[in-house]
Amino acid sequence: MPRTSERGGPMTRRKISDVATRMFLENGFDEVTVAQVAKEAGVSSVTVFKHFPRKEDLLFDRVDDAVEILRGAMQDRDAGVAVLTSLRDRAFRLLDERHALSGVKDGSIPFYRTVAASPALIARAREIAAELTRALQQFLNDDADFTGDADLFATLVIAGYSTVLTETARQVIAEGSPDPVVDNHRQRLGRLFGALQNGLGQS
Incomplete structure:
Protein backbone atom coordinates (compact mmCIF):
# COMPACT_ATOMS: atom_id res chain seq x y z
CA MET A 1 0.00 0.00 0.00
CA PRO A 2 1.59 3.35 -1.01
CA ARG A 3 2.51 5.69 1.80
CA THR A 4 0.77 9.01 2.13
CA SER A 5 2.74 12.00 0.86
CA GLU A 6 4.83 13.43 3.70
CA ARG A 7 4.99 16.96 2.39
CA GLY A 8 4.34 19.17 5.35
CA GLY A 9 1.08 20.99 5.29
CA PRO A 10 -2.25 21.48 7.06
CA MET A 11 -3.81 18.37 5.50
CA THR A 12 -0.97 16.15 6.68
CA ARG A 13 -1.10 17.68 10.14
CA ARG A 14 -4.85 17.20 10.35
CA LYS A 15 -4.65 13.59 9.21
CA ILE A 16 -1.97 12.78 11.78
CA SER A 17 -3.97 14.44 14.54
CA ASP A 18 -7.21 12.70 13.55
CA VAL A 19 -5.53 9.30 13.41
CA ALA A 20 -3.76 9.84 16.74
CA THR A 21 -6.91 11.06 18.46
CA ARG A 22 -8.88 8.03 17.29
CA MET A 23 -6.16 5.67 18.48
CA PHE A 24 -5.76 7.41 21.84
CA LEU A 25 -9.51 7.44 22.52
CA GLU A 26 -9.88 3.79 21.56
CA ASN A 27 -6.80 2.40 23.31
CA GLY A 28 -5.61 4.96 25.87
CA PHE A 29 -2.94 7.61 25.46
CA ASP A 30 -0.19 5.71 27.27
CA GLU A 31 -0.87 2.52 25.30
CA VAL A 32 -0.23 4.06 21.86
CA THR A 33 3.25 4.98 20.60
CA VAL A 34 4.18 7.70 18.15
CA ALA A 35 5.55 5.00 15.84
CA GLN A 36 2.14 3.32 15.81
CA VAL A 37 0.44 6.63 15.00
CA ALA A 38 2.91 7.26 12.18
CA LYS A 39 2.34 3.83 10.68
CA GLU A 40 -1.44 4.19 10.83
CA ALA A 41 -1.26 7.68 9.28
CA GLY A 42 1.09 6.53 6.53
CA VAL A 43 3.95 8.85 7.48
CA SER A 44 7.26 8.56 9.29
CA SER A 45 7.81 9.27 12.98
CA VAL A 46 10.03 12.16 11.88
CA THR A 47 7.06 13.71 10.08
CA VAL A 48 4.85 13.28 13.15
CA PHE A 49 7.38 15.10 15.32
CA LYS A 50 7.80 17.80 12.67
CA HIS A 51 4.16 18.71 13.15
CA PHE A 52 3.83 17.77 16.85
CA PRO A 53 7.01 18.14 18.91
CA ARG A 54 5.32 16.42 21.87
CA LYS A 55 3.27 13.26 21.83
CA GLU A 56 0.72 14.99 24.08
CA ASP A 57 0.10 17.65 21.44
CA LEU A 58 -1.25 15.02 19.08
CA LEU A 59 -4.34 15.10 21.29
CA PHE A 60 -4.06 18.70 22.50
CA ASP A 61 -3.98 20.10 18.98
CA ARG A 62 -5.95 23.30 19.54
Missing part, protein backbone atom coordinates in the same frame (compact mmCIF):
# COMPACT_ATOMS: atom_id res chain seq x y z
CA VAL A 63 -3.38 25.39 21.41
CA ASP A 64 -2.82 27.62 18.38
CA ASP A 65 -6.59 28.08 18.09
CA ALA A 66 -6.75 29.15 21.73
CA VAL A 67 -3.94 31.65 21.23
CA GLU A 68 -5.73 33.10 18.20
CA ILE A 69 -8.95 33.45 20.19
CA LEU A 70 -7.06 35.44 22.83
CA ARG A 71 -5.36 37.51 20.14
CA GLY A 72 -8.69 38.22 18.46
CA ALA A 73 -10.32 39.26 21.70
CA MET A 74 -7.53 41.76 22.21
CA GLN A 75 -7.02 43.08 18.69
CA ASP A 76 -10.49 42.92 17.15
CA ARG A 77 -12.49 44.61 19.89
CA ASP A 78 -14.20 47.90 19.12
CA ALA A 79 -12.84 51.17 20.44
CA GLY A 80 -13.79 51.69 24.05
CA VAL A 81 -14.50 48.00 24.72
CA ALA A 82 -12.54 46.73 27.72
CA VAL A 83 -10.36 43.66 27.38
CA LEU A 84 -12.31 41.71 29.99
CA THR A 85 -15.60 42.47 28.22
CA SER A 86 -14.16 41.21 24.94
CA LEU A 87 -12.81 38.04 26.58
CA ARG A 88 -16.15 37.42 28.24
CA ASP A 89 -17.99 37.84 24.94
CA ARG A 90 -15.61 35.38 23.26
CA ALA A 91 -16.13 32.83 26.03
CA PHE A 92 -19.91 32.99 25.69
CA ARG A 93 -19.64 32.83 21.91
CA LEU A 94 -17.63 29.61 22.21
CA LEU A 95 -20.34 28.26 24.48
CA ASP A 96 -23.14 29.21 22.09
CA GLU A 97 -21.27 27.53 19.22
CA ARG A 98 -20.51 24.45 21.35
CA HIS A 99 -16.91 24.94 20.22
CA ALA A 100 -14.31 22.32 21.14
CA LEU A 101 -12.70 24.86 23.49
CA SER A 102 -16.01 25.64 25.21
CA GLY A 103 -16.03 22.44 27.26
CA VAL A 104 -19.50 21.41 26.07
CA LYS A 105 -18.88 20.10 22.58
CA ASP A 106 -20.91 17.03 21.66
CA GLY A 107 -18.88 13.82 21.80
CA SER A 108 -16.32 15.18 24.26
CA ILE A 109 -16.65 12.46 26.91
CA PRO A 110 -14.07 10.03 25.41
CA PHE A 111 -11.60 12.92 25.19
CA TYR A 112 -12.15 13.89 28.83
CA ARG A 113 -11.81 10.32 30.01
CA THR A 114 -8.60 9.85 28.04
CA VAL A 115 -7.08 12.97 29.56
CA ALA A 116 -8.18 12.06 33.09
CA ALA A 117 -6.55 8.63 32.77
CA SER A 118 -3.12 9.95 31.75
CA PRO A 119 -0.78 11.80 34.14
CA ALA A 120 1.23 12.93 31.11
CA LEU A 121 -1.82 14.61 29.54
CA ILE A 122 -2.83 16.21 32.84
CA ALA A 123 0.68 17.64 33.20
CA ARG A 124 0.64 18.89 29.61
CA ALA A 125 -2.73 20.56 30.19
CA ARG A 126 -1.18 22.54 33.05
CA GLU A 127 1.74 23.52 30.82
CA ILE A 128 -0.66 24.70 28.12
CA ALA A 129 -2.48 26.87 30.65
CA ALA A 130 0.86 28.46 31.53
CA GLU A 131 1.63 29.00 27.83
CA LEU A 132 -1.74 30.68 27.29
CA THR A 133 -1.15 32.86 30.33
CA ARG A 134 2.16 34.03 28.88
CA ALA A 135 0.55 34.67 25.50
CA LEU A 136 -2.21 36.79 27.03
CA GLN A 137 0.36 38.67 29.12
CA GLN A 138 2.24 39.56 25.96
CA PHE A 139 -0.91 40.70 24.17
CA LEU A 140 -1.80 42.88 27.14
CA ASN A 141 1.69 44.38 27.32
CA ASP A 142 1.47 45.22 23.62
CA ASP A 143 -1.94 46.90 24.00
CA ALA A 144 -1.63 50.65 24.46
CA ASP A 145 -5.15 50.89 25.89
CA PHE A 146 -4.60 48.37 28.67
CA THR A 147 -3.39 50.01 31.86
CA GLY A 148 -3.74 47.22 34.42
CA ASP A 149 -1.33 44.63 35.77
CA ALA A 150 -0.86 42.33 32.77
CA ASP A 151 0.68 39.45 34.72
CA LEU A 152 -2.06 39.38 37.36
CA PHE A 153 -4.84 39.89 34.83
CA ALA A 154 -3.70 37.10 32.52
CA THR A 155 -3.05 34.68 35.38
CA LEU A 156 -6.50 35.17 36.88
CA VAL A 157 -8.33 34.97 33.55
CA ILE A 158 -6.65 31.77 32.35
CA ALA A 159 -6.71 30.08 35.77
CA GLY A 160 -10.38 30.97 36.20
CA TYR A 161 -11.39 29.73 32.77
CA SER A 162 -9.37 26.52 33.27
CA THR A 163 -11.15 25.92 36.57
CA VAL A 164 -14.55 26.33 34.93
CA LEU A 165 -13.59 23.93 32.12
CA THR A 166 -12.28 21.31 34.57
CA GLU A 167 -15.52 21.31 36.53
CA THR A 168 -17.53 21.22 33.31
CA ALA A 169 -15.56 18.18 32.13
CA ARG A 170 -16.26 16.43 35.42
CA GLN A 171 -19.97 17.16 35.13
CA VAL A 172 -20.14 16.10 31.49
CA ILE A 173 -18.62 12.72 32.34
CA ALA A 174 -20.98 12.29 35.29
CA GLU A 175 -24.05 13.23 33.24
CA GLY A 176 -23.06 11.22 30.19
CA SER A 177 -23.68 14.20 27.89
CA PRO A 178 -22.82 17.91 27.67
CA ASP A 179 -26.48 18.87 27.26
CA PRO A 180 -27.49 18.84 30.95
CA VAL A 181 -24.34 20.81 31.84
CA VAL A 182 -24.70 23.78 29.48
CA ASP A 183 -26.83 25.98 31.75
CA ASN A 184 -24.61 25.38 34.77
CA HIS A 185 -21.53 26.06 32.66
CA ARG A 186 -23.08 29.35 31.52
CA GLN A 187 -23.82 30.34 35.11
CA ARG A 188 -20.29 29.57 36.26
CA LEU A 189 -18.83 31.54 33.36
CA GLY A 190 -20.98 34.47 34.39
CA ARG A 191 -19.81 34.22 37.99
CA LEU A 192 -16.19 33.98 36.86
CA PHE A 193 -16.29 37.14 34.77
CA GLY A 194 -18.34 38.93 37.40
CA ALA A 195 -15.71 38.14 40.00
CA LEU A 196 -12.92 39.20 37.64
CA GLN A 197 -14.70 42.45 36.89
CA ASN A 198 -15.11 43.25 40.56
CA GLY A 199 -11.61 42.17 41.49
CA LEU A 200 -9.73 43.67 38.57
CA GLY A 201 -11.81 46.78 38.11
CA GLN A 202 -12.30 46.03 34.40
CA SER A 203 -15.72 46.34 32.77
Whole structure:
Protein backbone atom coordinates (compact mmCIF):
# COMPACT_ATOMS: atom_id res chain seq x y z
CA MET A 1 0.00 0.00 0.00
CA PRO A 2 1.59 3.35 -1.01
CA ARG A 3 2.51 5.69 1.80
CA THR A 4 0.77 9.01 2.13
CA SER A 5 2.74 12.00 0.86
CA GLU A 6 4.83 13.43 3.70
CA ARG A 7 4.99 16.96 2.39
CA GLY A 8 4.34 19.17 5.35
CA GLY A 9 1.08 20.99 5.29
CA PRO A 10 -2.25 21.48 7.06
CA MET A 11 -3.81 18.37 5.50
CA THR A 12 -0.97 16.15 6.68
CA ARG A 13 -1.10 17.68 10.14
CA ARG A 14 -4.85 17.20 10.35
CA LYS A 15 -4.65 13.59 9.21
CA ILE A 16 -1.97 12.78 11.78
CA SER A 17 -3.97 14.44 14.54
CA ASP A 18 -7.21 12.70 13.55
CA VAL A 19 -5.53 9.30 13.41
CA ALA A 20 -3.76 9.84 16.74
CA THR A 21 -6.91 11.06 18.46
CA ARG A 22 -8.88 8.03 17.29
CA MET A 23 -6.16 5.67 18.48
CA PHE A 24 -5.76 7.41 21.84
CA LEU A 25 -9.51 7.44 22.52
CA GLU A 26 -9.88 3.79 21.56
CA ASN A 27 -6.80 2.40 23.31
CA GLY A 28 -5.61 4.96 25.87
CA PHE A 29 -2.94 7.61 25.46
CA ASP A 30 -0.19 5.71 27.27
CA GLU A 31 -0.87 2.52 25.30
CA VAL A 32 -0.23 4.06 21.86
CA THR A 33 3.25 4.98 20.60
CA VAL A 34 4.18 7.70 18.15
CA ALA A 35 5.55 5.00 15.84
CA GLN A 36 2.14 3.32 15.81
CA VAL A 37 0.44 6.63 15.00
CA ALA A 38 2.91 7.26 12.18
CA LYS A 39 2.34 3.83 10.68
CA GLU A 40 -1.44 4.19 10.83
CA ALA A 41 -1.26 7.68 9.28
CA GLY A 42 1.09 6.53 6.53
CA VAL A 43 3.95 8.85 7.48
CA SER A 44 7.26 8.56 9.29
CA SER A 45 7.81 9.27 12.98
CA VAL A 46 10.03 12.16 11.88
CA THR A 47 7.06 13.71 10.08
CA VAL A 48 4.85 13.28 13.15
CA PHE A 49 7.38 15.10 15.32
CA LYS A 50 7.80 17.80 12.67
CA HIS A 51 4.16 18.71 13.15
CA PHE A 52 3.83 17.77 16.85
CA PRO A 53 7.01 18.14 18.91
CA ARG A 54 5.32 16.42 21.87
CA LYS A 55 3.27 13.26 21.83
CA GLU A 56 0.72 14.99 24.08
CA ASP A 57 0.10 17.65 21.44
CA LEU A 58 -1.25 15.02 19.08
CA LEU A 59 -4.34 15.10 21.29
CA PHE A 60 -4.06 18.70 22.50
CA ASP A 61 -3.98 20.10 18.98
CA ARG A 62 -5.95 23.30 19.54
CA VAL A 63 -3.38 25.39 21.41
CA ASP A 64 -2.82 27.62 18.38
CA ASP A 65 -6.59 28.08 18.09
CA ALA A 66 -6.75 29.15 21.73
CA VAL A 67 -3.94 31.65 21.23
CA GLU A 68 -5.73 33.10 18.20
CA ILE A 69 -8.95 33.45 20.19
CA LEU A 70 -7.06 35.44 22.83
CA ARG A 71 -5.36 37.51 20.14
CA GLY A 72 -8.69 38.22 18.46
CA ALA A 73 -10.32 39.26 21.70
CA MET A 74 -7.53 41.76 22.21
CA GLN A 75 -7.02 43.08 18.69
CA ASP A 76 -10.49 42.92 17.15
CA ARG A 77 -12.49 44.61 19.89
CA ASP A 78 -14.20 47.90 19.12
CA ALA A 79 -12.84 51.17 20.44
CA GLY A 80 -13.79 51.69 24.05
CA VAL A 81 -14.50 48.00 24.72
CA ALA A 82 -12.54 46.73 27.72
CA VAL A 83 -10.36 43.66 27.38
CA LEU A 84 -12.31 41.71 29.99
CA THR A 85 -15.60 42.47 28.22
CA SER A 86 -14.16 41.21 24.94
CA LEU A 87 -12.81 38.04 26.58
CA ARG A 88 -16.15 37.42 28.24
CA ASP A 89 -17.99 37.84 24.94
CA ARG A 90 -15.61 35.38 23.26
CA ALA A 91 -16.13 32.83 26.03
CA PHE A 92 -19.91 32.99 25.69
CA ARG A 93 -19.64 32.83 21.91
CA LEU A 94 -17.63 29.61 22.21
CA LEU A 95 -20.34 28.26 24.48
CA ASP A 96 -23.14 29.21 22.09
CA GLU A 97 -21.27 27.53 19.22
CA ARG A 98 -20.51 24.45 21.35
CA HIS A 99 -16.91 24.94 20.22
CA ALA A 100 -14.31 22.32 21.14
CA LEU A 101 -12.70 24.86 23.49
CA SER A 102 -16.01 25.64 25.21
CA GLY A 103 -16.03 22.44 27.26
CA VAL A 104 -19.50 21.41 26.07
CA LYS A 105 -18.88 20.10 22.58
CA ASP A 106 -20.91 17.03 21.66
CA GLY A 107 -18.88 13.82 21.80
CA SER A 108 -16.32 15.18 24.26
CA ILE A 109 -16.65 12.46 26.91
CA PRO A 110 -14.07 10.03 25.41
CA PHE A 111 -11.60 12.92 25.19
CA TYR A 112 -12.15 13.89 28.83
CA ARG A 113 -11.81 10.32 30.01
CA THR A 114 -8.60 9.85 28.04
CA VAL A 115 -7.08 12.97 29.56
CA ALA A 116 -8.18 12.06 33.09
CA ALA A 117 -6.55 8.63 32.77
CA SER A 118 -3.12 9.95 31.75
CA PRO A 119 -0.78 11.80 34.14
CA ALA A 120 1.23 12.93 31.11
CA LEU A 121 -1.82 14.61 29.54
CA ILE A 122 -2.83 16.21 32.84
CA ALA A 123 0.68 17.64 33.20
CA ARG A 124 0.64 18.89 29.61
CA ALA A 125 -2.73 20.56 30.19
CA ARG A 126 -1.18 22.54 33.05
CA GLU A 127 1.74 23.52 30.82
CA ILE A 128 -0.66 24.70 28.12
CA ALA A 129 -2.48 26.87 30.65
CA ALA A 130 0.86 28.46 31.53
CA GLU A 131 1.63 29.00 27.83
CA LEU A 132 -1.74 30.68 27.29
CA THR A 133 -1.15 32.86 30.33
CA ARG A 134 2.16 34.03 28.88
CA ALA A 135 0.55 34.67 25.50
CA LEU A 136 -2.21 36.79 27.03
CA GLN A 137 0.36 38.67 29.12
CA GLN A 138 2.24 39.56 25.96
CA PHE A 139 -0.91 40.70 24.17
CA LEU A 140 -1.80 42.88 27.14
CA ASN A 141 1.69 44.38 27.32
CA ASP A 142 1.47 45.22 23.62
CA ASP A 143 -1.94 46.90 24.00
CA ALA A 144 -1.63 50.65 24.46
CA ASP A 145 -5.15 50.89 25.89
CA PHE A 146 -4.60 48.37 28.67
CA THR A 147 -3.39 50.01 31.86
CA GLY A 148 -3.74 47.22 34.42
CA ASP A 149 -1.33 44.63 35.77
CA ALA A 150 -0.86 42.33 32.77
CA ASP A 151 0.68 39.45 34.72
CA LEU A 152 -2.06 39.38 37.36
CA PHE A 153 -4.84 39.89 34.83
CA ALA A 154 -3.70 37.10 32.52
CA THR A 155 -3.05 34.68 35.38
CA LEU A 156 -6.50 35.17 36.88
CA VAL A 157 -8.33 34.97 33.55
CA ILE A 158 -6.65 31.77 32.35
CA ALA A 159 -6.71 30.08 35.77
CA GLY A 160 -10.38 30.97 36.20
CA TYR A 161 -11.39 29.73 32.77
CA SER A 162 -9.37 26.52 33.27
CA THR A 163 -11.15 25.92 36.57
CA VAL A 164 -14.55 26.33 34.93
CA LEU A 165 -13.59 23.93 32.12
CA THR A 166 -12.28 21.31 34.57
CA GLU A 167 -15.52 21.31 36.53
CA THR A 168 -17.53 21.22 33.31
CA ALA A 169 -15.56 18.18 32.13
CA ARG A 170 -16.26 16.43 35.42
CA GLN A 171 -19.97 17.16 35.13
CA VAL A 172 -20.14 16.10 31.49
CA ILE A 173 -18.62 12.72 32.34
CA ALA A 174 -20.98 12.29 35.29
CA GLU A 175 -24.05 13.23 33.24
CA GLY A 176 -23.06 11.22 30.19
CA SER A 177 -23.68 14.20 27.89
CA PRO A 178 -22.82 17.91 27.67
CA ASP A 179 -26.48 18.87 27.26
CA PRO A 180 -27.49 18.84 30.95
CA VAL A 181 -24.34 20.81 31.84
CA VAL A 182 -24.70 23.78 29.48
CA ASP A 183 -26.83 25.98 31.75
CA ASN A 184 -24.61 25.38 34.77
CA HIS A 185 -21.53 26.06 32.66
CA ARG A 186 -23.08 29.35 31.52
CA GLN A 187 -23.82 30.34 35.11
CA ARG A 188 -20.29 29.57 36.26
CA LEU A 189 -18.83 31.54 33.36
CA GLY A 190 -20.98 34.47 34.39
CA ARG A 191 -19.81 34.22 37.99
CA LEU A 192 -16.19 33.98 36.86
CA PHE A 193 -16.29 37.14 34.77
CA GLY A 194 -18.34 38.93 37.40
CA ALA A 195 -15.71 38.14 40.00
CA LEU A 196 -12.92 39.20 37.64
CA GLN A 197 -14.70 42.45 36.89
CA ASN A 198 -15.11 43.25 40.56
CA GLY A 199 -11.61 42.17 41.49
CA LEU A 200 -9.73 43.67 38.57
CA GLY A 201 -11.81 46.78 38.11
CA GLN A 202 -12.30 46.03 34.40
CA SER A 203 -15.72 46.34 32.77
